[in-house]
Amino acid sequence: MKQRYLLASLLAVTLSGSALAQNEAKFALPSNGSPGPHSAVEGGAIIDEDFADITTLPGAGWSLQNLSNPLGTTEWFQGNDATFPSQAGAPTAYIGANFNNTTGGAGLISNWLLTPEVNFGTGAELRFWTRVPTGGSQFPDRLEVRVSAAGASTDVGADNTTVGDFTTTLTVINPNLDTTAGVCPPGTGGYPEDWCEIVITNAEGLPTTGTGRVGFRYFVDEAGPTGNNSNFIGIDTVSFVEGTQGPTLPPPSEIPTLGQYGMIAMFLALLAGAGLTLRRRQS
Numbered sequence: 405m406k407q408r409y410l411l412a413s414l415l416a417v418t419l420s421g422s423a424l425a426q427n428e429a430k431f432a433l434p435s436n437g438s439p440g441p442h443s444a445v446e447g448g449a450i451i452d453e454d455f456a457d458i459t460t461l462p463g464a465g466w467s468l469q470n471l472s473n474p475l476g477t478t479e480w481f482q483g484n485d486a487t488f489p490s491q492a493g494a495p496t497a498y499i500g501a502n503f504n505n506t507t508g509g510a511g512l513i514s515n516w517l518l519t520p521e522v523n524f525g526t527g528a529e530l531r532f533w534t535r536v537p538t539g540g541s542q543f544p545d546r547l548e549v550r551v552s553a554a555g556a557s558t559d560v561g562a563d564n565t566t567v568g569d570f571t572t573t574l575t576v577i578n579p580n581l582d583t584t585a586g587v588c589p590p591g592t593g594g595y596p597e598d599w600c601e602i603v604i605t606n607a608e609g610l611p612t613t614g615t616g617r618v619g620f621r622y623f624v625d626e627a628g629p630t631g632n633n634s635n636f637i638g639i640d641t642v643s644f645v646e647g648t649q650g651p652t653l654p655p656p657s658e659i660p661t662l663g664q665y666g667m668i669a670m671f672l673a674l675l676a677g678a679g680l681t682l683r684r685r686q687s
Contacts, residue, residue, distance in 0.1 A: 451519055451644035455490075456497045458482050465520030467558040467617075470505060472513045476628070478504040480517055483638055491533040491599040491640040498640035501622045503543070509630035514564035517620040517639070521556045524611040525647025530604040530618055532642040534577065536595045536635055543635040544581040545595050548621040549574040549604065553614045560619065570619045574609045575602065581624070581633050599640070606647070613649050 453464075458480065461468065470479040478501070485495035505513045522528075536545050552559075552569035559568035578586060578595040586593040588600035606612055620639060627634035 449643045449645050450522060451642060453642045454493050454497055455483065455499045455640060455642075456493055458499050467516070467518040469516040469518070469558070469560055470514075471560065471564045472506040472511060472515055472627075473564045474507045474511055476504045476506040476511070476513075478502060479515065483640075487537050487636055488535065488638065490638075491535075498638045500636060500638045502636040503627060503629055503631065503634040505622065505634075506628045506631075508628045509632070510626055511628040511631065512564045513622055513624040513627045513634055515622040516560045517622075518558055518560070519618045519642070519644060521615055521617055522644050523615050523646045523649070524553065524613060525649040526606060526612045527645075528606060528610045528612075528647035529645045530574075530610065530643070531601060532620075533599045533601050533640045534596070534637060535599045536597055536637055538597050540635045541583050541585050541594045541597060543631075544578060544583050544624075544633050545622070545635055545637050546579060546581055546624050546633075547577040547595075547637060547639075548619075548623050549576070549602070550619045550621060551610065551616060552619065553611045553616040555615050556617075558617070560621075567621075569616075570621075572609050572611075574604050574618070577602070595637070610647075612647065618644065 453461075453466075455461075468480050470476075480499050480501050483490055483496040483498035483500050487500075489495040490498040499517065501513075501515050503513075505511075505515045530549075534547060550567060550570040551572045551574055553572075554569040557569045560566070560570055561568040575590075577590045582594035584593045585597045586595050586600075588596045588598070589602060590596060590600065604610060622637060624634040626632045
């Protein structure tokens with residue numbers, strides 16, 4: 405009888421151990437350490453955009469939204485090398501926006517360029533180049549760089565005064581609409597009149613966890629063809645490198661319950677007791 409009881413206990417423990425192994429597998433992390441929309445090698449650039457042909461941007465996950473009011477005759481457009489050439493590549497290989505994003509002289513430009521969804525993390529880094537025309541600062545421009553941690557969301561609000569999910573400002577180039585040429589990197593004066601590289605990291609506000617998008621917002625008030633502000637900006641060579649994220653715990657529904665562990669402990673205790681009884685009989 406004692407032997408049959410011992411075998412039954414061993415069988416129960418074996419089955420319980422199998423169930424435990426299955427539950428333990430649910431704790432395994434993805435091979436890249438963090439879930440997300442991209443499978444790039446950790447530390448590699450998952451965005452490397454040269455704007456050689458901006459008609460391909462929507463198919464690559466970019467979003468372009470002009471919410472200027474009144475709405476003008478231009479949106480984001482292919483670079484114009486007659487105004488200035490690109491930072492790299494073909495002379496027109498950059499993306500531009502200008503005063504015709506709105507009309508009149510008292511319009512408010514709010515023209516958005518959103519990156520594809522990216523993984524954030526510790527060590528994440530955004531780089532891009534930007535400028536205005538040489539001598540063009542007399543009609544000052546402004547660029548906001550914002551971030552959303554709402555995954556694939558492209559919600560920038562309903563009009564030119566809202567920002568939707570892009571509530572975090574990473575940097576602003578020429579926030580006060582200064583009419584003098586800016587230095588590089590921006591700090592004093594207005595917008596740089598030569599190509600200037602901007603680097604943004606966690607220190608400037610890139611999230612250390614989650615996924616989302618970066619938004620470039622061409623944002624100028626008193627703008628338009630007859631306005632005091634707004635001229636022409638270019639953006640070129642945008643890259644984004646993922647950071648690393650901490651381990652992600654499984655959903656509560658996949659975590660083994662205390663009851664399962666309790667049953668395993670009970671069977672182990674019964675097995676230990678049965679073994680002790682057999683040893684006593686042999687002695």
